[in-house]
Amino acid sequence: MYVLEGARLCGEAIEKYRNGELDIYAAFASEKALERYSQYIPTELFEDEKAVDFFTVSESVCDFMSGTKGSQGVFLIAKTDERILADADISAGKRCGKYIVLDNLQDPGNVGTILRTADAVGVDGVVMCNNCCELYNPKTIRSAMGSALRLNIYNAGELSEVCEVFAKAGVKTFAAVIDSDATSVAKCDFSGSCAVVIGNEGNGLLKEDADCCDEKITIKMHGNINSLNAAMAGGIILWEMFREDNGRDTKL
The missing domain is CATH 3.30.1330 (60s Ribosomal Protein L30; Chain: A;)
Incomplete structure (x- = not known):
């Protein structure tokens, strides 16, 4: 409860x-x-x-x-609604599915804010894995502003298992990383079925977890800043994922 x-x-x-x-x-x-x-x-x-x-x-x-x-x-x-991610939950076979995966995020405010943004852009589902903070934490529920009631939210264990489920469904996975060699989110092709993985606030994604994904993407930054708050980064990436769906120019 x-x-x-x-x-x-x-x-x-x-x-x-x-x-x-x-x-x-x-x-x-x-x-x-x-x-x-x-x-x-x-x-x-x-x-x-x-x-x-x-x-x-x-x-x-x-x-x-x-x-x-x-x-x-x-x-x-x-009553809580605990759903474990399974192959049948992925809708890529029916239409172009888009997902956000939260890997070991610990701040309930960040998780709630990402859920609210995911709800706003229209994701098909959110996956919480690798010991993310509790979905039903009161701060998460408050920050999500009702989105936790509307979204398809799934629990999962290791990110490698999540990537396997997506691979079987034909969903391309992207790891959000801080890496100058990674593809800029502004140039990334999100037009097909895809899922973006956001990592822990302090440590990001572990290398072995990022390597489980099909491609690495990054938000290019200027000046002395080399990282963003997880919720802010998630918001930028979610907007880019749905840019084409919203009828906007995909070239920045």
């Missing part, structure tokens, strides 16, 4: 519950929140004894429960 906090996020989760796409065990809200965010919290949904348990709590309890300052006073406890 995990916790969802905030009116809009909980509202989206409730819609998924109504559609049978998410299991919710309990809901909590203050009286002020029920009045202020009534459009997101349909209390009639919780009146059935067989439905979700609903609790009205005080403002002070909300502050105690909250992981942030200035709580909106709305919380849900939901």
